[in-house]
Amino acid sequence: MHKVWIIARHEYAVNVRRLGFILMTVLVPLLGAMGLLVAAFFGGEATQFFEEHFAMEPKNVGLVDHLGNFTPILPKYQDRFRLFADEESGRAAMMAGEITTLLVIPEDYIATGRVIVYSKGSSFSAAVLEESSLVRAFFVDHLLRDRVDPLLRERLAVPIRPVVVSLAAEGRPQEGPLSTALNIIVPYILGILLIMTIFVSSGYLLRGVAEEKGDRIIEILLSSVTAWELMAGKVIGLGALGLTQVLIWLGAALGLGGGAVGLLGVAVTLLSRPEVFVLGLIYYLLGFLVYAVSMGAVGALGSTMHESQQLAGIFSLAAAIPLMLSGFLFSDPNMPLARVLSWFPLTAPTMMLIRLPMTEVPLIDIVGSIVMLILSIPAILWAGSKVFRMGLLMYGKRPTLTQVIRALREA
Amino acid sequence: MLQVRDLVKRYDGFTAVDHLSFDVYSGEVFGLLGPNGAGKTTTIRIVMDIFKPDEGSVSVLGHPPGLARERIGYLPEERGLYRNLKVIDVLVYLAELKGTPRAVAEQRARTWLERVDLAEWSEHKVRDLSRGMQQKLQFIACLVHDPELIILDEPFQGLDPVNVELIKQLLRELQREGKTIVLSAHQMNLVEALCDRIVLIHQGRAVLYGPLDEIKRRYAPRMVRVRTSASLPDMPGVMEVQRHADAYEITLQEIAPQELLRLLVERDIPVEAFEVSSPSLEEIFIAVVKEAAHA
Numbered sequence: 218m219h220k221v222w223i224i225a226r227h228e229y230a231v232n233v234r235r236l237g238f239i240l241m242t243v244l245v246p247l248l249g250a251m252g253l254l255v256a257a258f259f260g261g262e263a264t265q266f267f268e269e270h271f272a273m274e275p276k277n278v279g280l281v282d283h284l285g286n287f288t289p290i291l292p293k294y295q296d297r298f299r300l301f302a303d304e305e306s307g308r309a310a311m312m313a314g315e316i317t318t319l320l321v322i323p324e325d326y327i328a329t330g331r332v333i334v335y336s337k338g339s340s341f342s343a344a345v346l347e348e349s350s351l352v353r354a355f356f357v358d359h360l361l362r363d364r365v366d367p368l369l370r371e372r373l374a375v376p377i378r379p380v381v382v383s384l385a386a387e388g389r390p391q392e393g394p395l396s397t398a399l400n401i402i403v404p405y406i407l408g409i410l411l412i413m414t415i416f417v418s419s420g421y422l423l424r425g426v427a428e429e430k431g432d433r434i435i436e437i438l439l440s441s442v443t444a445w446e447l448m449a450g451k452v453i454g455l456g457a458l459g460l461t462q463v464l465i466w467l468g469a470a471l472g473l474g475g476g477a478v479g480l481l482g483v484a485v486t487l488l489s490r491p492e493v494f495v496l497g498l499i500y501y502l503l504g505f506l507v508y509a510v511s512m513g514a515v516g517a518l519g520s521t522m523h524e525s526q527q528l529a530g531i532f533s534l535a536a537a538i539p540l541m542l543s544g545f546l547f548s549d550p551n552m553p554l555a556r557v558l559s560w561f562p563l564t565a566p567t568m569m570l571i572r573l574p575m576t577e578v579p580l581i582d583i584v585g586s587i588v589m590l591i592l593s594i595p596a597i598l599w600a601g602s603k604v605f606r607m608g609l610l611m612y613g614k615r616p617t618l619t620q621v622i623r624a625l626r627e628a
Numbered sequence: 629m630l631q632v633r634d635l636v637k638r639y640d641g642f643t644a645v646d647h648l649s650f651d652v653y654s655g656e657v658f659g660l661l662g663p664n665g666a667g668k669t670t671t672i673r674i675v676m677d678i679f680k681p682d683e684g685s686v687s688v689l690g691h692p693p694g695l696a697r698e699r700i701g702y703l704p705e706e707r708g709l710y711r712n713l714k715v716i717d718v719l720v721y722l723a724e725l726k727g728t729p730r731a732v733a734e735q736r737a738r739t740w741l742e743r744v745d746l747a748e749w750s751e752h753k754v755r756d757l758s759r760g761m762q763q764k765l766q767f768i769a770c771l772v773h774d775p776e777l778i779i780l781d782e783p784f785q786g787l788d789p790v791n792v793e794l795i796k797q798l799l800r801e802l803q804r805e806g807k808t809i810v811l812s813a814h815q816m817n818l819v820e821a822l823c824d825r826i827v828l829i830h831q832g833r834a835v836l837y838g839p840l841d842e843i844k845r846r847y848a849p850r851m852v853r854v855r856t857s858a859s860l861p862d863m864p865g866v867m868e869v870q871r872h873a874d875a876y877e878i879t880l881q882e883i884a885p886q887e888l889l890r891l892l893v894e895r896d897i898p899v900e901a902f903e904v905s906s907p908s909l910e911e912i913f914i915a916v917v918k919e920a921a922h923a
Contacts, residue, residue, distance in 0.1 A: 219727075220725060220727075223721075223724050223725060224725070227721055231712075231713070428710075428712075429710075432708040432709065432710060432711055433706050433707055433708030434707075434708050434709060434710060436673075436678065436704040436706055436707070437702070437704060437707065437722065437769070437770070438725065439676075439678050440676045440678065440697065440700070440702040440704070441697055441698075441722065441725035441726050442697075442725055443694070606678075
């Protein structure tokens with residue numbers, strides 16, 4: 218075990234000084250700080266700018282009203298809608314660029330709902346009109362004016378304004394937009410943080426192994442330690458390196474201004490649900506072990522750094538699957554596929570890290586996934602160190618699948 | 629010190645080591661010799677527990693392979709160093725992995741660096757060293773932990789003549805200090821002056837094994853070189869006489885070289901030089917392999 222410690226210390230000391238590690242460790246908080254600065258500078262102006270330039274609500278809409286219910290246009294809509302006596306004058310205004318869209322309301326509109334939409338270019342603007350809550354409100358307001366109470370008219374135009382209430386573990390409701398933000402932002406931040414640090418650290422493992430192969434030092438090392446000790450030392454040293462990076466980032470986030478952390482939602486979730494924090498740490502460590510050992514072993518099979526990276530890409534992909542599914546997970550974090558992937562060692566760590574802050578994950582999933590990970594890690598370590606040793610001693614060529622299987626059988 | 633018994637290692641149907649047996653005694657320099665591909669490196673890797681044998685057994689310092697790593701210094705054929713680390717850091721790290729405490733390792737590393745004239749490079753990165761310097765560094769890297777048994781696989785490969793002499797000198801010093809040394813080499817002429825005993829391997833099998841001087845005696849071709857201005861008469865016991873520019877090469881059949889010298893003196897032949905030819909290991913190896921092929 219003493220040798221494992223020496224290797225871990227060596228790996229940590231060598232890699233903590235790498236330019237790539239320093240840059241990445243410094244750049245992430247710097248980018249965060251820049252983001253906060255930009256937000257502070259522009260604040261509300263930025264929101265207004267985005268609303269004006271990117272909102273999908275239509276402007277400068279022309280209207281030919283054969284039905285009569287839209288004449289005159291209600292004052293609150295007059296800045297966006299303009300009446301034309303007939304289609305010809307409307308089309309002329311459109312050609313002159315005075316309006317972007319022309320709506321013609323036929324006499325049989327009430328019976329058919331048919332509206333003729335003149336548009337320049339694509340049919341995109343017609344689709345926008347159909348989905349626009351402003352246009353919907355415009356129609357409801359004009360069709361029901363003088364017939365229905367204005368409040369009821371407004372409700373009919375926008376029937377639902379959702380207020381999401383999440384239930385905390387003990388059934389206590391957590392209301393408001395912060396709760397919604399937490400459910401969306403936290404899983405992403407935790408998941409991405411996990412993946413980033415795992416793959417940065419595993420990348421160093423891969424690179425270190427490839428360099429040691431290239432420098433022809435492996436055989437000297439294997440004459441002093443076993444392949445298992447070498448791999449375990451590397452995994453522990455680089456795991457500590459990844460944790461250092463996470464701690465620096467979290468520390469920087471706290472230092473960037475207390476409240477900003479709350480903005481990101483991380484600290485609030487972690488403090489309000491400590492079990493998520495503890496489980497998150499467990500999945501982080503187990504996940505790192507699984508991915509680092511797998512990538513180290515498969516990476517050692519490559520004859521060049523590039524080839525090693527290609528081989529190790531399989532594991533990056535597996536870890537990223539839960540993130541790809543996050544769209545579905547937001548609607549149902551306990552969906553069957555998510556539960557299945559939570560039990561599979563290569564996807565379990567990221568999947569559970571995304572699911573845990575979102576919802577109450579069934580206890581069986583938590584216990585099952587941790588047991589599966591704990592059971593699979595010694596097997597991955599054992600097979601990994603065998604493949605690792607064989608791969609390390611093959612210079613300039615990649616072992617065949619038969620050779621890999623034989624190495625495992627002979628072990 | 630090292631016992632190898634009936635060792636067999638096969639790769640994909642090819643037998644790299646074929647029932648090989650030998651012993652290495654404490655304090656000797658033992659030569660593991662043979663041409664490229666003879667099975668030397670495979671044998672050493674089994675001794676170092678890097679490969680597992682298919683058959684046979686190995687005992688290193690009284691233990692199965694892998695249990696006495698700290699007491700062995702190993703210079704592999706495929707060797708290199710961390711190019712981006714400082715010279716002193718590399719030596720200390722490798723010695724620590726062999727169980728040497730950090731402070732002791734650093735002290736010994738500096739002593740060795742001085743011994744091979746690299747002391748002033750201790751704080752430089754390995755990549756800044758010339759190739760010759762790196763080769764010296766590789767050599768001392770396997771010695772800093774003060775091993776009892778030193779195994780060197782092709783230690784002279786790629787070395788310039790100056791460094792060959794330096795390493796030979798160091799090996800003689802290490803032997804005087806009581807270390808046991810196993811040398812593997814395909815350039816037999818480079819190591820035959822160093823070895824006490826050898827095993828000569830061909831196609832995974834031992835074709836010659838024993839003390840070097842005994843082997844040389846056994847395979848001496850009984851050839852004598854005589855320089856004289858006179859013509860040589862017929863003499864009993866002489867099989868063949870070849871005349872060269874300034875000397876005769878005489879192959880003896882039934883008599884010893886001393887007997888030939890007596891005959892020459894008796895016949896008043898003015899002998900300017902008399903030399904008993906000693907066969908090189910390479911010549912012996914070729915002769916043995918040819919014999920084996922004809923048998």
